[in-house]
Amino acid sequence: MTNVRTPEPPRPPREPRRLRARDALVAIGVAALVLVLVEGPSIKNSGERMEDGLWRTVVLAVGEPADAIGDVIPLPEIGDELTGWLSPGDDSGGPGSFEAVAQEDGATGGRLSPITPDYFDPRAIGEDPPEPRELDTVLVTGDSLSMPLDAEIAQQLEGEDIEVIRDPQVGTGISAAQVGDWGSISVRQTREEEPDAVVIFIGANEGFPMPEPGGGDVQCCGSDWAAVYATRVRRMMDTYRQGGEARVYWLTLPAPRDEDRQEIARVVNEAIAVAAQPYRVHVRLLDMGSLFTPGGDYRDSMEIDGEDTIVRESDGVHLNGEGAELAAETVLDALEDDFGD
Numbered sequence: 001m002t003n004v005r006t007p008e009p010p011r012p013p014r015e016p017r018r019l020r021a022r023d024a025l026v027a028i029g030v031a032a033l034v035l036v037l038v039e040g041p042s043i044k045n046s047g048e049r050m051e052d053g054l055w056r057t058v059v060l061a062v063g064e065p066a067d068a069i070g071d072v073i074p075l076p077e078i079g080d081e082l083t084g085w086l087s088p089g090d091d092s093g094g095p096g097s098f099e100a101v102a103q104e105d106g107a108t109g110g111r112l113s114p115i116t117p118d119y120f121d122p123r124a125i126g127e128d129p130p131e132p133r134e135l136d137t138v139l140v141t142g143d144s145l146s147m148p149l150d151a152e153i154a155q156q157l158e159g160e161d162i163e164v165i166r167d168p169q170v171g172t173g174i175s176a177a178q179v180g181d182w183g184s185i186s187v188r189q190t191r192e193e194e195p196d197a198v199v200i201f202i203g204a205n206e207g208f209p210m211p212e213p214g215g216g217d218v219q220c221c222g223s224d225w226a227a228v229y230a231t232r233v234r235r236m237m238d239t240y241r242q243g244g245e246a247r248v249y250w251l252t253l254p255a256p257r258d259e260d261r262q263e264i265a266r267v268v269n270e271a272i273a274v275a276a277q278p279y280r281v282h283v284r285l286l287d288m289g290s291l292f293t294p295g296g297d298y299r300d301s302m303e304i305d306g307e308d309t310i311v312r313e314s315d316g317v318h319l320n321g322e323g324a325e326l327a328a329e330t331v332l333d334a335l336e337d338d339f340g341d
Helices: 021-038 040-049 054-072 075-086 098-104 149-156 182-193 223-244 259-275 288-292 321-339
Strands: 137-142 163-168 197-201 247-251 283-286 301-304 307-310
Touching: 137 149, 137 182, 149 163, 149 197, 149 321, 163 182, 182 223, 197 223, 197 321, 223 247, 223 259, 247 321, 283 321, 288 321
Parallel strands: 137 163, 137 197, 197 247, 247 283
Antiparallel strands: 301 307
């Protein structure tokens, strides 16, 4: 007789595990803890940007200790490493990357000049400017606009044991190199005088065509002309600052009376501002436009010490004695800021 094996009865289905409220709270707590540890700095930063109040206090109460833990256990950095593969594309080190460009030609890639610390006015970012050398010699130069400014500065510095060198180049212009090449003039002046400070006021004779890099001449006063002019001004500024040992005080142009000259002055001032960008540590732009012609509106006179006073010459371009005295005060204030005790 064959033995027949009795089949085992089917096992009852396993009851699904039921999560208790306690388990849910534990899971939420663990997730919150991980989030706090990983995003602690972000939580702290968010709290610091909130307005004063209860919620700011609560957020900082969580974010500050989490940020402190993050300094010891750099979980955000670890998370970035572990999840880096999730990026849809790896652009690091590819064409155009900072690293690749830096390797092509120093730090510039042959196309873009690097930003140097000289671009930043230390005072604008809460730092003390570098100490200049002792002020013994001030060079006041430019075209006819620098007269009688040079005499006013010399008079006001008389008795200060400071030599003021007055070297106006009447009839010259930065765009009129055939009359006097300011590239050469600035080199000669710095070599002969080695001034500690250079005050320059120029622009009465601008607007001439200038050679452009591709050949031919560029006419005033579009952006191409402004670019060539700014390049010449930047070269002069670099010469005058003498490697950062000297300070340069460049006076911008107040609006002249003639409308055609106003257009030239406006472009010249913009070119000066662009030219000075790499040398904000050493070059100060003194705004004569805001002082004498606010809003670009020409005026012959202005109020000084409660009285209406004529400050321009009859040609509508130059400053007269009273105007030069006022400009000289602006220059001396700037000198005091840099060289004063």
